[in-house]
Amino acid sequence: MSVSTGTRGETVPTAPPGHPAVDTADVSALLERGRTLSTPVLRAAVDRLAPPMDTVAAYHFGWIDAQGNPADGDGGKAVRPALALLSAEAAGAAPEVGVPGAVAVELVHNFSLLHDDLMDGDEQRRHRDTVWKVHGPAQAILVGDALFALANELLLELGTVEAGRATRRLTTATRKLIDGQAQDISYEHRERVTVEECLEMEGNKTGALLACAVSIGAVLGGADDRTADKLEEYGYHLGLAFQAVDDLLGIWGDPESTGKQTWSDLRQRKKSLPVVAALAAGGPASERLGELLAADAKSSDFDSFSEEEFAFRAALIEEAGGREWTSQEARRQHAVAIGALDEVDMPARVRAQLTALADFVVVRKR
Numbered sequence: 001m002s003v004s005t006g007t008r009g010e011t012v013p014t015a016p017p018g019h020p021a022v023d024t025a026d027v028s029a030l031l032e033r034g035r036t037l038s039t040p041v042l043r044a045a046v047d048r049l050a051p052p053m054d055t056v057a058a059y060h061f062g063w064i065d066a067q068g069n070p071a072d073g074d075g076g077k078a079v080r081p082a083l084a085l086l087s088a089e090a091a092g093a094a095p096e097v098g099v100p101g102a103v104a105v106e107l108v109h110n111f112s113l114l115h116d117d118l119m120d121g122d123e124q125r126r127h128r129d130t131v132w133k134v135h136g137p138a139q140a141i142l143v144g145d146a147l148f149a150l151a152n153e154l155l156l157e158l159g160t161v162e163a164g165r166a167t168r169r170l171t172t173a174t175r176k177l178i179d180g181q182a183q184d185i186s187y188e189h190r191e192r193v194t195v196e197e198c199l200e201m202e203g204n205k206t207g208a209l210l211a212c213a214v215s216i217g218a219v220l221g222g223a224d225d226r227t228a229d230k231l232e233e234y235g236y237h238l239g240l241a242f243q244a245v246d247d248l249l250g251i252w253g254d255p256e257s258t259g260k261q262t263w264s265d266l267r268q269r270k271k272s273l274p275v276v277a278a279l280a281a282g283g284p285a286s287e288r289l290g291e292l293l294a295a296d297a298k299s300s301d302f303d304s305f306s307e308e309e310f311a312f313r314a315a316l317i318e319e320a321g322g323r324e325w326t327s328q329e330a331r332r333q334h335a336v337a338i339g340a341l342d343e344v345d346m347p348a349r350v351r352a353q354l355t356a357l358a359d360f361v362v363v364r365k366r
């Protein structure tokens with residue numbers, strides 16, 4: 001493993017050179033490769049943080065438990081790092097060229113999760129208590145901010161023209177992610193949100209960063225802007241498919257698999273796609289749902305609603321067709337994503353692997 005020097009003079013491991021290409025469209029192997037190549041760089045980046053932020057971040061990534069003991073916790077699926085490495089390969093570069101991009105995108109993703117959990121009051125993520133619950137809101141805010149700063153620091157330290165272009169794409173994606181979060185939160189307080197508004201919000205909060213994951217490795221590998229833009233089209237629609245599935249899991253997901261609370265999106269009054277589609281559908285179940293949600297918005301008992309009350313709302317969403325519409329939307333966005341790949345010249349193996357990752361996104365249970 002080669003070593004570079006960080007800003008405070010500490011050693012920062014870079015990815016081991018010559019990591020073999022994954023030969024098959026085996027999604028687990030692709031995710032594992034992303035994790036293997038990016039984790040040492042991610043850990044070294046987190047080590048730069050001043051105490052106690054280094055420890056808080058290590059807890060968030062699952063490297064230690066709440067007592068500070070070493071742990072092998074769920075650090076997330078690592079979809080974005082896998083995409084960033086394939087992105088480098090799509091541009092004809094070695095996968096490790098994409099590693100700084102993979103880590104930078106994963107840092108921004110985790111910054112957003114830390115802040116999102118705090119804003120939503122979510123108590124569980126990745127099968128354990130959220131950072132704000134264990135370490136308090138101030139640490140969740142600070143560590144989130146710090147991960148965002150680290151992402152830009154890591155890229156800019158490369159000091160190349162390509163890294164400057166990659167940073168530009170990442171900061172734009174981050175701004176869109178923040179736009180999307182602001183839209184998402186404002187929709188919680190609105191009685192009606194159109195399907196188009198919901199898709200625009202989800203494209204911002206999820207599509208933009210997935211798009212960036214798929215272009216960042218290629219940009220670091222020297223791809224031109226047209227190629228990067230085309231790859232982003234795949235990533236954006238993949239992100240919309242990803243978020244549609246996330247919306248389904250946010251209502252009907254099994255907490256054992258998702259690592260989150262039951263009915264997490266309903267508890268938060270989220271205007272997610274199944275809800276918005278059900279409200280737009282019309283018919284008795286849709287109208288009943290609309291009346292109930294309007295009453296819930298004014299209810300002072302909402303926070304103490306029982307499981308049965310949320311189950312009833314979920315059943316109405318399903319009866320009104322919101323679940324089926326969202327599943328179809330995930331498949332539709334998946335098809336658009338795959339179609340965008342046709343416009344990029346890349347090795348057949350990489351195309352097959354990007355296709356396999358897209359397939360995984362729509363069938364995932366976590």
Ligand SMILES: CC(C)=CCC/C(C)=C/CC/C(C)=C/COP(=O)(O)OP(=O)(O)O
Nearest residue numbers: 076077078112115116177178181205206246
């Ligand atoms: C500014 C701000 C607070 C923005 C929040 C934006 C936000 C939380 C968007 C949701 C994105 C998403 C689908 C996360 C789960 O990713 P995943 O399933 O890949 O998570 P994993 O890494 O745990 O697998």
